[in-house]
Amino acid sequence: QSALTQPASVSGSRGQSITISCTGTGSDVGSFNLVSWYQQHPGKAPTLLIYEVSQRPSGVSDRFSGSQSGNTASLTISGLRAEDESDYYCCSYAGASTWVFGGGTRVTLL
Amino acid sequence: QMQLQESGPGLVKPSETLSLTCTVSGASIRGSIYYWAWIRQSPGKGLEWVGSLSHSGSSYYSPSLKSRVTISADTSRSRFSLKMSSVTAADTAVYYCARTTMAVTSPGSYAMDVWGQGTTVTVSS
Numbered sequence: 001q002s003a004l005t006q007p008a009s010v011s012g013s014r015g016q017s018i019t020i021s022c023t024g025t026g027s028d029v030g031s032f033n034l035v036s037w038y039q040q041h042p043g044k045a046p047t048l049l050i051y052e053v054s055q056r057p058s059g060v061s062d063r064f065s066g067s068q069s070g071n072t073a074s075l076t077i078s079g080l081r082a083e084d085e086s087d088y089y090c091c092s093y094a095g096a097s098t099w100v101f102g103g104g105t106r107v108t109l110l
Numbered sequence: 111q112m113q114l115q116e117s118g119p120g121l122v123k124p125s126e127t128l129s130l131t132c133t134v135s136g137a138s139i140r141g142s143i144y145y146w147a148w149i150r151q152s153p154g155k156g157l158e159w160v161g162s163l164s165h166s167g168s169s170y171y172s173p174s175l176k177s178r179v180t181i182s183a184d185t186s187r188s189r190f191s192l193k194m195s196s197v198t199a200a201d202t203a204v205y206y207c208a209r210t211t212m213a214v215t216s217p218g219s220y221a222m223d224v225w226g227q228g229t230t231v232t233v234s235s
Contacts, residue, residue: 001173003156034214036221038157045206045228046157051221058217089157093220097145097162097170099210104156 004029004090004102011108012080020105022073022090028100030071034093037066037075039086040104046089050075077107085109112136114207114226122201122233128194131184132207132226139183139190140165145210147222148181148192150203158203162210163190197233204228 005023012018022035029035035053038046048057050066053073063078073092077084090102118130132146139146148160161171161181169181180193194201208222217223 003158032220034220038222040157045225046222047225048218048221048223051218051223052214055217057223091157091159091221097164097168098172099147099159099162101149101157101159 001028001094001098001100004092004100006088006090006102006105008103009106009108011110012077013110014080014082016080017076017078018080018107020075020077020088020090020107022075022092022102024071024073024092024100026071028092028094029068029073031095032093033068035066035068035073036091037064038089038091040089041086049088080107080109082109112209112224114209114224116205116207116226116229118205118229118231120230120232122197122231123235124198124233125196128192128197128201128231128233130192130205130207130229130231131189132191133189134209135188137209138188139163143211143213143216145212146181146190147208147210149206149208149222150201151206151228152200152203155203160192160194160205165212199233202231202233204230 037050040046053068054066147162206228209224
């Protein structure tokens with residue numbers, strides 16, 4: 001069970017859209033439509049942004065959206081804002097009641 | 111509203127056993143659609159799933175930690191614990207407990223939708 005692969009950093013200008021990729025294998029991302037995404041500000045606990053690839057919990061902005069193609073899931077942040085500067089993690093259910101996280105992506109504003 | 115709170119020693123000596131507890135308020139850990147997870151984050155690193163406890167009391171572990179980790183429920187039904195043996199400096203991390211909803215199409219399904227604030231554990235002599 002290896003960690004999912006995310007880019008270490010992604011940057012964009014205010015108002016732009018950015019996309020963070022999350023690549024797994026046919027044993028995790030590709031087998032289950034059960035990818036979730038988390039936002040983590042420094043010194044804080046992660047918070048859930050997306051579940052089941054593209055579903056948003058109540059209260060999460062619709063500027064955050066998720067998708068998946070094969071073994072790669074993606075998180076898109078539209079209309080980038082200063083408060084979106086944070087670390088983002090993907091996670092996939094990997095079967096047999098196990099989960100695997102990605103290495104994390106730092107989003108910065110240019 | 112459900113809340114989770116981690117507790118335990120902040121300092122553990124190398125080769126000893128790390129013991130943490132997660133207290134759940136607002137729900138029973140025997141609720142039929144929830145699993146209860148431990149996740150850790152080493153300094154400057156990413157999140158790592160450590161293991162989960164099912165509503166029926168079964169436990170599941172990361173393959174890389176399985177030989178050293180035990181997750182169990184407290185008989186009070188509102189707490190669950192993590193024990194990690196033979197710790198080294200590599201186990202120094204912030205440890206989080208979290209809830210997972212195990213029902214597809216339910217809000218937050220198969221995701222960690224409620225988190226504790228985390229507790230820092232340092233392994234050092």
